Amino acid sequence: MAIEVRIPTILRSYTGGAKVVDGSGDTLADLLTDLDSRHSGLRGRLITETGTLHRFVNVYVNDEDVRFLGALDAKLSDGDSVTILPAVAGGAFGFAAAAAISSHSAAAAAISSHSAAAAVSSRGTAVAAR
Amino acid sequence: MLVLSIDRSIIDAIVAHARRDHPDEACGVVAGPVGSDTPTRHIPMDNAARSMTFYEFDSMEHLRVWREMDDRDEEPVVIYHSHTATEAYPSRTDVSFAGEPGAHYLLVSTREPDSEEIRSFRIVDGVVAEEPVQVVEAGVDPHAVQSYMFGQSPATVDYECSGR
Numbered sequence: 001m002a003i004e005v006r007i008p009t010i011l012r013s014y015t016g017g018a019k020v021v022d023g024s025g026d027t028l029a030d031l032l033t034d035l036d037s038r039h040s041g042l043r044g045r046l047i048t049e050t051g052t053l054h055r056f057v058n059v060y061v062n063d064e065d066v067r068f069l070g071a072l073d074a075k076l077s078d079g080d081s082v083t084i085l086p087a088v089a090g091g092a093f094g095f096a097a098a099a100a101i102s103s104h105s106a107a108a109a110a111i112s113s114h115s116a117a118a119a120v121s122s123r124g125t126a127v128a129a130r
Numbered sequence: 131m132l133v134l135s136i137d138r139s140i141i142d143a144i145v146a147h148a149r150r151d152h153p154d155e156a157c158g159v160v161a162g163p164v165g166s167d168t169p170t171r172h173i174p175m176d177n178a179a180r181s182m183t184f185y186e187f188d189s190m191e192h193l194r195v196w197r198e199m200d201d202r203d204e205e206p207v208v209i210y211h212s213h214t215a216t217e218a219y220p221s222r223t224d225v226s227f228a229g230e231p232g233a234h235y236l237l238v239s240t241r242e243p244d245s246e247e248i249r250s251f252r253i254v255d256g257v258v259a260e261e262p263v264q265v266v267e268a269g270v271d272p273h274a275v276q277s278y279m280f281g282q283s284p285a286t287v288d289y290e291c292s293g294r
């Protein structure tokens with residue numbers, strides 16, 4: 001079964017420059033595993049070392065943010081369209097949490113494998129504000 | 131040479147947005163035709179974090195705006211946000227989270243009540259490179275531009291000149 005996956009600019013180095021690739025899987029986790037078999041390294045940019053979806057990447061199934069669909073357990077069906085976007089975030093905030101974040105390779109930290117407590121707490125704020 | 135060339139009316143709209151949301155950080159995008167490096171369509175975004183020290187696009191608005199750009203053969207030429215108590219220079223947080231290597235990251239500082247600091251950066255693989263901001267005066271001679279080099283604050287600019 002084919003699921004269309006839209007790849008953001010910053011991750012197209014894993015897809016040979018392709019903006020859209022096809023994959024398969026019953027859940028988002030399965031899909032990412034399937035994609036990684038052909039686009040090695042892609043999964044590692046989206047999932048943390050503890051096996052959760054990275055906080056600073058947004059993944060959508062059709063028109064829904066997967067955070068509201070069970071995250072990596074989000075169910076997929078043939079014909080679904082999955083969109084990956086690096087979250088656009090930042091700001092002057094510069095206490096310990098920022099240091100914790102930036103002590104990791106700044107290169108791709110936006111969607112690299114490490115999250116941070118402050119980032120998570122800010123997510124809470126964002127959700128609450130909806 | 132790296133430079134952000136941007137229309138006066140767009141800069142004015144970004145500054146107005148930053149002033150409106152002060153003391154919270156404001157954020158948004160200026161879209162332009164793919165490959166043109168020309169920002170033409172200003173899209174103010176909600177700061178879902180509603181914070182004085184942090185900004186984040188609302189995830190649903192983000193999807194909607196990025197799709198719209200896709201449909202119009204546009205890309206995010208400028209991604210901007212304000213710092214409301216500090217200088218217009220990318221924080222470590224900004225650098226860590228910069229996920230659009232093709233974009234100009236424009237920062238506006240609103241810490242001074244009656245002047246703005248406006249600076250632009252490329253942020254690629256964690257490396258920050260400042261670039262001059264070239265403000266194009268529309269409706270005048272298109273070649274008549276005013277350049278702000280490397281952090282020079284446009285404090286002396288009279289924003290009344292845009293005809294509003």
